[in-house]
Amino acid sequence: MNIDSFIKTIGKESKPSLDIKIEIDFEIFEDKEKAFLHSLKNVAVEGVVVKKAKIEEKIKELSKDYKNIASIYPFSIRTLNSNDIKDPKELNNVDLSIVKGKFGVCENGAVWIEEEENIHRAIYSICKHLLILLDRDSLVSTMHEAYERIDPSLSYGIFISGPSKTADIEQSLVIGAHGAKFVTVFLIDE
Amino acid sequence: MNHRERAREFLADREYAKWHDEALWFVRMKRDAAAKSVKEWEDLREAAEKIKEHTIEHLGFYLREFAKNASKKGIKVHFAKDAKEHNEIVYSILKKHRVTKVVKSKSMLTEECELNPFLESRGIEVTDTDLGERIVQLRGDRPSHIVLPAIHLKKEQIGKLFEEKLHIEKGNSDPLYLTNEARKDLRDKFLKAQGAITGVNFAVSETGGIVVCTNEGNADLGTSLAKVHIACMGIEKLIPKLKHLGVFTRLLARNATGQPITSYTTHFNSPSKDKEMHIVIVDNGRSEILKNKEHKKALFCIRCGACMNTCPIYRRSGGHSYSYVIPGPIGSVLANARDLKNNGDLAFASTLCGSCTNICPVKIDLHHQLFSYRKEYVQRGYMGFKKRLSYKTASFILRNPFFFLASMKGYKAFYPFLSKMNLWGEGRALPKPAKKSFREIYKEME
Ligand code: SF4
Numbered sequence: 001m002n003i004d005s006f007i008k009t010i011g012k013e014s015k016p017s018l019d020i021k022i023e024i025d026f027e028i029f030e031d032k033e034k035a036f037l038h039s040l041k042n043v044a045v046e047g048v049v050v051k052k053a054k055i056e057e058k059i060k061e062l063s064k065d066y067k068n069i070a071s072i073y074p075f076s077i078r079t080l081n082s083n084d085i086k087d088p089k090e091l092n093n094v095d096l097s098i099v100k101g102k103f104g105v106c107e108n109g110a111v112w113i114e115e116e117e118n119i120h121r122a123i124y125s126i127c128k129h130l131l132i133l134l135d136r137d138s139l140v141s142t143m144h145e146a147y148e149r150i151d152p153s154l155s156y157g158i159f160i161s162g163p164s165k166t167a168d169i170e171q172s173l174v175i176g177a178h179g180a181k182f183v184t185v186f187l188i189d190e
Numbered sequence: 191m192n193h194r195e196r197a198r199e200f201l202a203d204r205e206y207a208k209w210h211d212e213a214l215w216f217v218r219m220k221r222d223a224a225a226k227s228v229k230e231w232e233d234l235r236e237a238a239e240k241i242k243e244h245t246i247e248h249l250g251f252y253l254r255e256f257a258k259n260a261s262k263k264g265i266k267v268h269f270a271k272d273a274k275e276h277n278e279i280v281y282s283i284l285k286k287h288r289v290t291k292v293v294k295s296k297s298m299l300t301e302e303c304e305l306n307p308f309l310e311s312r313g314i315e316v317t318d319t320d321l322g323e324r325i326v327q328l329r330g331d332r333p334s335h336i337v338l339p340a341i342h343l344k345k346e347q348i349g350k351l352f353e354e355k356l357h358i359e360k361g362n363s364d365p366l367y368l369t370n371e372a373r374k375d376l377r378d379k380f381l382k383a384q385g386a387i388t389g390v391n392f393a394v395s396e397t398g399g400i401v402v403c404t405n406e407g408n409a410d411l412g413t414s415l416a417k418v419h420i421a422c423m424g425i426e427k428l429i430p431k432l433k434h435l436g437v438f439t440r441l442l443a444r445n446a447t448g449q450p451i452t453s454y455t456t457h458f459n460s461p462s463k464d465k466e467m468h469i470v471i472v473d474n475g476r477s478e479i480l481k482n483k484e485h486k487k488a489l490f491c492i493r494c495g496a497c498m499n500t501c502p503i504y505r506r507s508g509g510h511s512y513s514y515v516i517p518g519p520i521g522s523v524l525a526n527a528r529d530l531k532n533n534g535d536l537a538f539a540s541t542l543c544g545s546c547t548n549i550c551p552v553k554i555d556l557h558h559q560l561f562s563y564r565k566e567y568v569q570r571g572y573m574g575f576k577k578r579l580s581y582k583t584a585s586f587i588l589r590n591p592f593f594f595l596a597s598m599k600g601y602k603a604f605y606p607f608l609s610k611m612n613l614w615g616e617g618r619a620l621p622k623p624a625k626k627s628f629r630e631i632y633k634e635m636e
Contacts, residue, residue: 003257006269010425010477013250020244020430022237022437024230039450088415089381107228107440108450119463122414125407125454143451144436152397152432155263156462159439159455164407167447168322168338169365170345171213177321178373178380179407179454 024144029106032139033187039109040185043162044175049136050186059098062131062184066095070127072118073098088122097127097180103138104185105146105159111185112146114157124158125179132160136187192535197507206344211505213341218499220448221549228440237437239553242490245395245428246480252395252428253471259398263460266468273303276472280305280387280420283468284314287418289385293376295402295409296320297389298336298493299422299472301515305387316387317379319408321372328355334509336516337446337495342508376408386412390423391492392438393469396431399459400469403442403452410454418466421458425476426489438492441551446494479527484562488523490552497546497556503539512536519546519556526563534572537563598627 007013029035033049040047050058059077063069070080070091075098082091099118101111111132113124124130140146150157164179175181201207225231245252257267270276276299284292292309294300294316306316306327318327322339325348326332333339340348349363358371388409392401400421402409413419429438443449461467480486498504498518509517513533514525522536530537537560540546546556567573573581587593601608602623609620626634 001269001271001275003254003267003269006271006471006473007250007253009271009473010250010253010480012246012248012480013254014248015251016244016248016430020241020434022240022434024233024237024437026230027228043450043453092377092381105451110451110455120414121462122411125410125414142436143439144433147433147436150432152394154397154399154457155460157457157459158410159451160453161451161455162453164405165453166321166369166406168320168325168340169348169368170343171216171338171341172345172365174366174369176373177369177406177408178319178376178411 026142026144027107029141032106032141033136035106035141036104036109036139039106043109044165045109045162045183045185047185047187049189051189055133055186055188058186059131062129063096066129068094069096069098070094070123071098072115073100082123083117083119085120088120088126091120091122091126094123094127096129096131097123098131098133099123101132101134101138101185103140103146103149104134104187105141105143106139107142108161110143110146110159110161112150112157112159114150114154116155121156124160125164127180129182129184130160130163130180132183132185134185134187136189193507193511193513193539194535196511197503197539200508200511201506207506209344210342210508214499214505217338217447218496218549221445221496221499222448224444224448224450228444234437234441235551235553238441238492238551239490241429241434241437242552245430246426246486246489249425249428249480252430253425256393256395256398256428257471259396260469261398263398264467265398265460266466268468268470270470270472270474272474273472276303276422276470276474277305277308279470280422281309281312281314283418283420284309284385287384287466289314289418291315291317291379291383292385292387293317293319293379293383293408293412293416294387295389295404295412296323296339297387297422298516299389299424300387301333302474303422303472305422317376317383319376319379319412320404320406321369324372324376325351328352332510332515334517335495335498336493342510380411380415383412383416385418385420386416387420387422388413390421390427390469391442392429392435393423393427394430394432394435395428397459399457400427401435402456402458403439403454404456405447405449405453407454410456413458414462417464418468419458419461420468420470422470422472424472424474426491442492442494445496445549445551475528479524482527485523485527485559487554488520488527488559490554491520492552494551496549496551500545500549502541502543502545507539512539519560520554523554523556523559523563526560530563530567530570531572534563534567537567595629598623
């Protein structure tokens with residue numbers, strides 16, 4: 001069906017004259033870092049503050065049992081630049097993906113990831129362990145503030161709040177349904 | 191069979207029914223705790239209602255905007271007036287790409303349109319990847335809840351099912367083990383699929399993009415591995431602006447499962463490199479509901495499932511006792527909007543306690559809607575003769591003081607006999623008549 005006849009059956013084509021007025025006196029966290037770390041814990045994410053100079057060292061520690069480490073950033077430890085491969089299915093055996101987050105949300109531990117340079121969106125969900133690097137002072141209190149920071153012209157972006165999980169069998173929470181089984185967030189201290 | 195008869199079947203196994211009731215109540219309690227942790231909760235509900243109201247009143251406008259913005263981003267937008275058109279569009283896209291294997295993440299719309307059998311009969315293998323839906327699919331069953339599709343099954347039943355279908359070890363029904371086995375099996379499906387179908391939680395008119403919320407990451411894995419992504423949505427998924435997601439993402443998961451947000455909240459605003467992305471926008475009776483002043487609010491629904499978890503009837507009769515794809519209070523309303531004559535029994539599958547209305551994040555007046563469908567059902571003459579007669583008789587007696595007093599006396603006199611007959615309800619005792627009626631007491635006081 002074409003758009004015109006489709007919309008004709010629906011009607012309601014008038015352009016709204018007023019914007020929707022939303023008044024929400026939402027919560028602001030005073031100690032953002034504390035709130036964020038608390039939320040991360042609640043959603044089964046390990047959050048650690050890491051000095052900038054120590055990032056590589058810390059990643060090494062984290063990945064000592066891993067063979068395949070993918071990232072689009074040139075960490076010495078990476079074994080694969082995921083942008084170099086053609087078919088994302090080749091990422092199936094990736095143990096650790098290292099990605100960068102734009103900001104974190106205190107109320108729920110979600111991290112906004114929007115990496116224009118990344119070609120394969122699969123790197124966020126196909127790996128066993130996802131490591132997100134985040135600036136220590138890039139935290140916002142709630143989702144309202146979060147969306148203020150996102151540009152409506154985005155192509156793709158994702159809030160990740162914890163590892164993949166399911167409770168579809170008798171309401172028992174199981175971590176690691178399809179996506180990453182572990183998520184770690186490094187809060188980078190300049 | 192009507193709802194009452196199916197509910198009776200469900201209740202035959204008392205222990206099972208109790209377990210089901212408690213499982214859902216547990217989810218409801220988690221929701222309460224999550225809602226209470228947000229002090230501006232009621233403001234959020236009000237805002238959500240306002241946004242939906244506004245969008246619905248300008249739906250044609252926002253749809254056009256959405257389509258325009260999505261096309262600009264390289265997404266192909268299709269319009270389907272009904273289920274048949276929807277299925278044909280999806281099939282034609284898959285055919286064009288020579289897709290033989292599809293992975294699907296949760297979408298109630300594709301259930302509504304019966305997309306799976308349509309594609310399967312044309313030689314396409316469809317795998318539901320949400321664990322609950324996968325379980326239901328392997329059983330040849332249907333979801334009994336919109337958020338928790340396999341909530342009606344016990345883990346032993348699922349273990350048995352996997353033994354048979356996935357050849358896992360015998361007698362192991364540990365949820366962790368079962369989930370891991372399903373993960374292995376489905377990972378293989380993800381890697382082989384050429385196409386991915388997803389539902390849509392929100393479509394943003396301002397950006398032309400869609401948002402999909404999952405806990406499992408199945409929508410993410412599916413869409414990022416396959417070469418074509420088809421997202422299917424009803425017209426009511428639209429919201430005007432990106433910033434409105436701030437309201438809905440705060441409400442949805444908290445109200446659904448008590449989590450602060452879903453693990454994955456993915457914004458698909460363009461296809462990824464060398465891939466295709468399609469959005470199929472479906473009417474399938476929604477524009478009719480939109481024209482109905484009294485019932486258009488039903489289109490506000492964000493499918494959180496909370497009205498089911500809280501409903502005393504749903505919890506004690508199970509999702510399969512409802513004849514419509516969506517069960518519970520909102521399902522009953524939508525079923526009645528579609529076909530009151532054949533789904534009218536669902537208007538009565540409610541105690542009208544109002545718990546659904548109180549819990550709904552977008553403030554749909556669910557129990558009022560059900561009540562108004564009851565009235566309409568009777569007015570249109572759909573009610574069966576026996577029931578009609580008993581209501582007529584009751585109305586006559588209650589309006590007539592002489593007959594009313596006589597019947598009270600009769601009730602008292604015949605109570606021992608009546609209580610044994612149990613006319614009113616199984617599992618419920620007939621109320622004992624008072625020793626003295628109100629009138630008698632009043633007279634004595636004078
Ligand atoms: S009607 Fe309200 S409570 Fe029920 S599923 Fe829809 S949004 Fe949730």
